[in-house]
Every structure is written in C-alpha cells, then in structure tokens.
Amino acid sequence: MQILHPFVGSIQQYFKETSEPDRYRPDHCPQCEANRPLMAHGFYSRTLVDVEFDSSIRVRRYLCHCCKRTVSLLPSFALPYLRFGITVIALFLIARLLSGHTLSAAAAAATLSHMPYQRGQFWVRRFRSQAERLCAALAALLAPPSAPNFVSGALLMLQSIGWIAAHRFLFADLRVHLLGWPAFLAPNGRLAALRPAAPRG
Numbered sequence: 001m002q003i004l005h006p007f008v009g010s011i012q013q014y015f016k017e018t019s020e021p022d023r024y025r026p027d028h029c030p031q032c033e034a035n036r037p038l039m040a041h042g043f044y045s046r047t048l049v050d051v052e053f054d055s056s057i058r059v060r061r062y063l064c065h066c067c068k069r070t071v072s073l074l075p076s077f078a079l080p081y082l083r084f085g086i087t088v089i090a091l092f093l094i095a096r097l098l099s100g101h102t103l104s105a106a107a108a109a110a111t112l113s114h115m116p117y118q119r120g121q122f123w124v125r126r127f128r129s130q131a132e133r134l135c136a137a138l139a140a141l142l143a144p145p146s147a148p149n150f151v152s153g154a155l156l157m158l159q160s161i162g163w164i165a166a167h168r169f170l171f172a173d174l175r176v177h178l179l180g181w182p183a184f185l186a187p188n189g190r191l192a193a194l195r196p197a198a199p200r201g
C-alpha cells in the first residue's frame with residue numbers, strides 16, 4: 001500500500017530526508033491497524049519526470065510484522081502510478097484546459113516540449129473524468145468558484161489550494177487520485193484483498 005510521506009519540500013531535500021529510516025517510520029499499520037511501529041524494509045526505486053528532473057527516486061518501504069504487508073511512503077510531489085510529477089502535469093493541464101493552448105504549447109509550458117502529444121491527451125482525458133469528483137472533494141477546503149464547468153472549477157480550486165497541498169488532502173485523507181485511479185485499483189486505490197481460494201471438491 002502506498003501512503004504519503006510526511007515530508008514536504010523539494011526533490012533535492014527529499015533525497016536527504018529519506019536516508020534516515022527511523023525519522024518517518026509509521027507508528028502503526030494502516031492496513032491491519034496493528035498498533036506497533038513498522039520496520040524499515042529498504043527502498044524501491046521509481047522514475048520521476050518533473051521540472052528540471054528526469055531520473056529515479058528512492059521510495060522508502062516499511063514492513064508490518066503483524067500482517068506481513070509493506071507500506072511505501074510516496075513523496076507528495078509524485079502521483080501514484082504516474083511517472084510524471086504533479087508540478088509538470090499541473091502546468092500542462094492549466095495551459096491546455098484553462099488557458100486554451102494547443103497540446104504542444106501546453107507541453108512546452110510544462111517544460112516537456114518533446115513529449116508525445118498522446119501523453120497530454122491521456123492526462124486531459126483522465127482529468128476530465130475526475131473533475132466533478134475533485135470539485136466535490138475540494139469543496140471541503142474551499143468554496144467552489146463560479147466556473148462554467150467542473151473542469152474549470154476543479155482547476156481553479158487546485159490553483160487556489162496549491163496542487164501538492166490539494167493532493168496531500170485528497171490522497172492522504174480521502175484516497176482520491178488527482179487523475180483518478182487506474183482501472184485495476186478503482187475505486188479507492190487499494191488492491192482488492194486476496195481471498196483464500198475456496199476449497200475444491
């Protein structure tokens with residue numbers, strides 16, 4: 001299960017912060033609710049593309065002794081299951097959907113001039129289908145602005161709150177993904193619990 005790293009700051013600061021295993025060790029398990037601190041369990045690495053960053057980052061993992069499942073602490077500038085960071089996706093969506101730029105101009109605004117246009121279309125499609133849900137969820141933080149549709153409303157709310165701050169609230173408190181969970185994890189981003197196979201015969 002992925003949860004949010006409590007750390008707030010830049011990618012460079014994140015690298016320093018993750019070197020100490022005990023500093024952000026969860027004091028209980030979010031999966032079985034065991035009230036024992038989790039045990040540091042190494043890292044996995046994932047790629048991340050963000051403004052002036054295109055490399056891999058290490059994500060700290062912890063293990064629960066009771067349920068034997070792992071919890072990874074994902075930094076808040078990265079979205080679960082997406083290689084691109086929140087900042088570049090935000091720049092792209094604002095340029096495309098709020099300012100009305102072309103796909104290629106929006107990619108340039110997001111510092112991603114050479115990305116295939118299909119990637120931008122994919123973000124737009126996912127954001128459009130998630131916009132109404134975002135408006136409803138973010139209304140807990142901010143009165144909805146007057147906007148012609150949910151897409152503009154959600155973008156304006158995200159701009160006011162700050163995309164990463166909004167993501168922290170959506171993901172940590174509500175398990176809502178900014179662009180919607182991939183179909184295999186819908187609706188709340190948790191892998192379905194594996195049930196023991198029924199006895200045969």
Ligand SMILES: [Zn+2]
Binds near residue numbers: 032065067068
């Ligand atoms: Zn557990």
